[in-house]
Amino acid sequence: MTDAQTGAVLSLNNLKAGYGQTEILHDLSLHVNPNEIVAVIGPNGAGKSTAMKSVLGLLNIREGSVVLNGEEITDTPAQKVIEKGISYVPQTNNVFVNLSVQENLEMGAWTRPRGVEARIAEMYDLFPDLAEKRHQAAGSLSGGQRQMVAMAKALMVDAKILLLDEPTAGLSPKYRGEIFSTIQKIKHTGVPILIVEQNAKQALGVSDRGYVLVDGANRHTGTGEGLANDPEIARMFLGGGH
Amino acid sequence: MWDAYLFEFVNFYLIPGLVLGCIYALGAIGITLTFGILRFANFAHGEIMMSGAYITWTIMTLLGAAGIVLHPLVALPFACIFVVGLFLLCDRWFYKPFRKAETIKIVIASFGVMLIIRSAVQVIWGPNQIAFVRGISQPNAWLRDVTGDMGAMIIMPNKHLWIFAGTIVIVIALSYLLNKTRTGKAMRAVSDSPDLAHVTGINVETVIKATWIVGGICATAAGVFLVMDTQTLETTMGFRMLLPMFAAAILGGIGKPYGAVFGGLVIGLAEELSAYPWIGTAPLLSPGYKTGVAFAIMVVMLIVRPQGLFKGRAF
Numbered sequence A: 001m002t003d004a005q006t007g008a009v010l011s012l013n014n015l016k017a018g019y020g021q022t023e024i025l026h027d028l029s030l031h032v033n034p035n036e037i038v039a040v041i042g043p044n045g046a047g048k049s050t051a052m053k054s055v056l057g058l059l060n061i062r063e064g065s066v067v068l069n070g071e072e073i074t075d076t077p078a079q080k081v082i083e084k085g086i087s088y089v090p091q092t093n094n095v096f097v098n099l100s101v102q103e104n105l106e107m108g109a110w111t112r113p114r115g116v117e118a119r120i121a122e123m124y125d126l127f128p129d130l131a132e133k134r135h136q137a138a139g140s141l142s143g144g145q146r147q148m149v150a151m152a153k154a155l156m157v158d159a160k161i162l163l164l165d166e167p168t169a170g171l172s173p174k175y176r177g178e179i180f181s182t183i184q185k186i187k188h189t190g191v192p193i194l195i196v197e198q199n200a201k202q203a204l205g206v207s208d209r210g211y212v213l214v215d216g217a218n219r220h221t222g223t224g225e226g227l228a229n230d231p232e233i234a235r236m237f238l239g240g241g242h
Numbered sequence B: 001m002w003d004a005y006l007f008e009f010v011n012f013y014l015i016p017g018l019v020l021g022c023i024y025a026l027g028a029i030g031i032t033l034t035f036g037i038l039r040f041a042n043f044a045h046g047e048i049m050m051s052g053a054y055i056t057w058t059i060m061t062l063l064g065a066a067g068i069v070l071h072p073l074v075a076l077p078f079a080c081i082f083v084v085g086l087f088l089l090c091d092r093w094f095y096k097p098f099r100k101a102e103t104i105k106i107v108i109a110s111f112g113v114m115l116i117i118r119s120a121v122q123v124i125w126g127p128n129q130i131a132f133v134r135g136i137s138q139p140n141a142w143l144r145d146v147t148g149d150m151g152a153m154i155i156m157p158n159k160h161l162w163i164f165a166g167t168i169v170i171v172i173a174l175s176y177l178l179n180k181t182r183t184g185k186a187m188r189a190v191s192d193s194p195d196l197a198h199v200t201g202i203n204v205e206t207v208i209k210a211t212w213i214v215g216g217i218c219a220t221a222a223g224v225f226l227v228m229d230t231q232t233l234e235t236t237m238g239f240r241m242l243l244p245m246f247a248a249a250i251l252g253g254i255g256k257p258y259g260a261v262f263g264g265l266v267i268g269l270a271e272e273l274s275a276y277p278w279i280g281t282a283p284l285l286s287p288g289y290k291t292g293v294a295f296a297i298m299v300v301m302l303i304v305r306p307q308g309l310f311k312g313r314a315f
């Protein structure tokens, strides 16, 4: 067992976890420091989404720990985790399609009911496109706009860290660029980000560090730039159309 | 202005159809909310409705013995307290343990709850029908005279006016709850996606309680309105209402409260209007087949448009 990373905002330490009896994460360790964007890349089914869900208490954690700002939160139920300031955007099904944009943001604020109006106004500053759509059902928006609703909704809590699961999957290059630049803006507001991405090159480009996950365990770790230029990784993930 | 046919059509078919529709609508609201939020078809819903009517009647009888004569609508809110309590207890004892299990288990549990409640009511109040004979209800004289002067006489007893008014108030209150309050919006959010609601930090158990409260109030009102209309209390009344209420919920789209209201009105109207002599002088369908109408609408709907008119969840 390695110790929890000191000084990290969030760390996953030697996690063994899975759904019911099936173990998906075999020995996973990763951490996010203050003011960092950290990317997690890896093939389909590697356990990237599962790693994020383990933070939200959605999994059976058999061994290892999840630590937020020095406090162990292993197996804490989702509602409590969110109250503690973890802001999570799932890979799919991440907005309430029948609720308006505004109502989605209000729901995002469920665990911090004070100052909702002001926070919503901040979100409309960060995502100007959403302001004019505020009374439209989230389900009627384009994929990119939905992803922005999902991010804004997640950020309604007093976020200590933002977890993004493939925020640009299936989006046009225009929206992809917009999402990546918004991510950098969010980082500059002081919220570190853990991002899972298929668009590995672009993700590593904006990231300070990255992890390559294969079969539920770390395969490579390095700086964003270092990983992006690593020939083996390029062959594995970066060669394709991403 | 009206001829004899129109007079008969409006007063003896259309208005009773709408009255029945209001009752179905209120019952279907609870069914559709339960389905949307807890994701199961609650077979005990009709019994809850029936027990609400018995409790209302008991409150009226007890206070009546003390010389206090209550209108059913005044006793209704007090009965709601009991019924909501009953719903919450059922949830705690019979439904909550199955929350994470396959749906079929909780559906069967609701079937059991249905039998338990009906038997309990039969033990407490007896299995026989209780009829209130108060003679023919007089039509509202004011409405009759005013509309009569206009040549479109409407014959409507006060009880029907109360049922309309009560339904309108409840539907307006429901729409306020769902669109303007935090809890109501969370109910819509959970109905939309329970998983996302969970990882958004919404307290799903609180939302479930709210659902039982709303469903319980609507069901009690439906039961009381039904008794006001038919002047009889029967332990089988809830079960008889179950099919048309499900038909209404499916017609409107499962999980859609406004759809349930609309579906309820359509089913109520369809049942009554099916007995109108559309062709010749005999009723189109013998009144004995009324319930068949709801069943037919439900089956056709499930085949051609399972998501219902308001795009609810398909089975």
Ligand SMILES: Nc1ncnc2c1ncn2[C@@H]1O[C@H](COP(=O)(O)OP(=O)(O)OP(=O)(O)O)[C@@H](O)[C@H]1O
Residues within 6 Å of the ligand: A019, A022, A024, A042, A043, A044, A045, A046, A047, A048, A049, A050, A051, A091
């Ligand atoms: N709810 C679940 N129950 C059981 N097994 C699951 C569940 N969700 C995912 N899995 C399994 O866990 C493994 C890892 O899935 P995960 O979704 O974490 O992969 P991923 O790296 O996010 O892949 P992708 O790039 O496709 O999103 C897969 O083998 C998958 O079949």
Ligand SMILES: [Mg+2]
Residues within 6 Å of the ligand: A048, A049, A050, A091, A165
């Ligand atoms: Mg994934």
